[in-house]
Amino acid sequence: MARPERRYRPPMPQVIAARYELVELLGRGGMGAVWRARDRTLDREVAIKEVSLPQGLDGAQVERVYARTFREARSAARLDHPGIVTVHDVVEEDGRPWIVMRLVPAPALDRVVRAEGPLPPARVAAIGADLLDALRAAHEAGVVHRDVKPGNVLLTRDRAVLTDFGIATVAGDETLTQAGAIVGSPAYLAPEQARRQKASPSSDLWSLGATLYAAVEGHPPYVRPDVWGVMAAVLSDEPDPQRLSGPLRPVLDGLLRKDPAQRMHPDEAGRLLREIAQGPARHVPAWAPPHGDLAPGPANLTAPPAPATTTHGDGDAAGDGRRPAAPARWAVIVPAAVFAAVLVAGVVAVVIFVNGGGDGAGDPPSGRPSAGASGSGPRSGPARGSGSRGSVPAGYRLYNGPAWVAAVPEGWKAEPESRDVTFRDPDGAATRGISVQRVADVTGNEAKWLDDAAAQFKNDKDYPDYKQVRYQENVPFLGGQAAEMEFTFTKNGKPGRVWTRLFSFNGGLYDIVMIAQQGNWEASRPYFTTFLDTFRAP
Known part of the structure; x- marks a missing residue:
């Protein structure tokens, strides 16, 4: 019998901003820890994200990251959608930001898959439709999530809920980069993010596709022995063969296109996901990316100019029908x-x-x-x-x-x-x-x-x-x-x-x-x- 998971509790109550009492640690991620806490003013339970930074940043970098965190938390607080965890407040304690959110007592998708194994395509389609609705609401408000992954998807009894907009960026806002850090999870990182290009709504669609792939197949799209192999595969390989996706295959193929301009449009993805979720499994025609009628875009959509030492052939401009040459691994690893x-x-x-x-x-x-x-x-x-x-x-x-x-x-x-x-x-x-x-x-x-x-x-x-x-x-x-x-x-x-x-x-x-x-x-x-x-x- 599996041993019950032990929760870490602070030895003495710690109160943040003279209001939020930390109760127990719920989990940790790349950008900090999440605590269950009690709001002493409103007498309700909340979730608080303790923002932690990678070590090695100087004072100016710390200030920039904190400024970015405050700004992004305020942006996330603008989002009002049932599929997005509500941000109530952002406070400062010990000179650091803490993000106060609605507490959602529900398991994350990654834990559900570990416990139950690969999920049925219809159930995954319903999850995907909920997440797509949430992402579209965020994108319309000018917010890009940047870290859509199974661990940031909570499954309540009624719907899937997307959490952790703490590393989101506001479209059009000044970028405050977190020096020398991977923002996001490599297995669910869109190719353009792996090349350190600016994330866009299309990047969230790729990560959504990777998340749904993991839910229906039981593993991410690229299973490799280490992070180097994962990052290289994201940039140059096709996703691992699908065995269990069934009617979801065309949606996953469409969302996991390496070229952002070639990815399935969210309207089309939403329509197919709802159809798969609502009815018995049926045949969905294979999806093909758009051709010819694409509006001209900037050259080299998926790869920055590579140094001479990392050039692998020619023809890396978007729209010429050839796959961009992948830079050498050290040119793309963050x-x-x-x-x-x-x-x-x-x-x-x-x-x-x-x-x-x-x-x-x-x-x-x-x-x-x-x-x-x-x-x-x-x-x-x-x-x-x-x-x-x-x-x-x-x-x-x-x-x-x-x-x-x-x-x-x-x-x-x-x-x-x-x-x-x-x-x-x-x-x-x-x-x-x-x-x-x-x-x-x-x-x-x-x-x-x-x-x-x-x-x-x-x-x-x-x-x-x-x-x-x-x-x-x-x-x-x-x-x-x-x-x-x-x-x-x-x-x-x-x-x-x-x-x-x-x-x-x-x-x-x-x-x-x-x-x-x-x-x-x-x-x-x-x-x-x-x-x-x-x-x-x-």
Whole structure:
């Protein structure tokens, strides 16, 4: 029998904007967490989205993303449609935006498919008709969702409801890009979005087609072993063969056209979806894209000009009858996936080497022993492998998070950033810390990811005097094979050293990083080995 899902509840009530009391964590996504909360003023339950940002953004980038979030939440609040989760309010707490929405007590489509398997075509058609109506209402109001996927579709008893307009963009508004981040889910990302072109209502139609495909087939249109394969397939391959779609096949074929101008019109898609949903399965004629009567549009609708090193043939202008040449993979992968390990280490460096103090020499101030030295804290920490997993050595405490637990040195301060946490030694002379970050919602290829990140360190101005000390693949960890490396660098004149381990865990890729001044390195290593040895699921 399946174990009931445990909900994470804050240890003490947290109140946002002196009004909304957080009750329990409902779920997490790429742009933050969603909480069930109680509106103390109106005495009603609401959902609150806690907006979290990718690590590594500077102050100006953070301000731009927050400004964009406030603006988009206000735009989403204009939408009044039964198929769209209502946005009640957007408030600021601790300098960050929180989006208050109607609480819809209904399962998401992805969970329904996992529990029930592929859904019947007629049921999927009804879901699609509801979502299409919601999207058309949003598009008429000038709002593009940008992240239509099964996880953002809630199935109530009466209809399908679309949620999470938190990363939507307002048509015609100034674009505030989230530097170096994937906005959207790769498996449901329209090809033009994968090439970092501006999302449009047609992009939402492609994502709707991918969502309906997943509902009726039981998996996304492109099943590949890793995110690189998915992104490459979205750009150049036809969707995987359909086995169960039946009468839905023409609709899916029409919505999943790579050229936005060639996709099925929403009027036609809506008519077919309603017919399939209302009657017994019947034959729907194969749909063909429009020809000849297309209004001339801008050249190269689906691919930006590729650098000379990534050119693959000619004829990439729209309307010439030839498929645009796909740029090399590195020209189209959004940098967040590639640089995630770089960003997390960079944030830790800023936290510790800028805010942590210390003189870089590694010697404790007079009369005050450094943690890890004799006289304070654990003398050296246990060696790797000592103690059984789950036990807490003397001088440590067990940190219990919603996704994982681990032993942390007593006195180290936790600085949570949504699902990411940095632990910092408060001893200014020690200048060290450990950070945990979920860097991607895919698993596998740890060595590839870390190797790509390592290549970027060499030319990163934030890591002067960079020197790789060790790189290792196939490190046994949590039943899988992790990748890890160590390197040295200089920050603000202080020599530092990093040990980072990248691994698959809980359906995603995680990165655990320790950073310390070089003078404290040997005394700091046992803290990290203990943290790794005790890291596990709750």
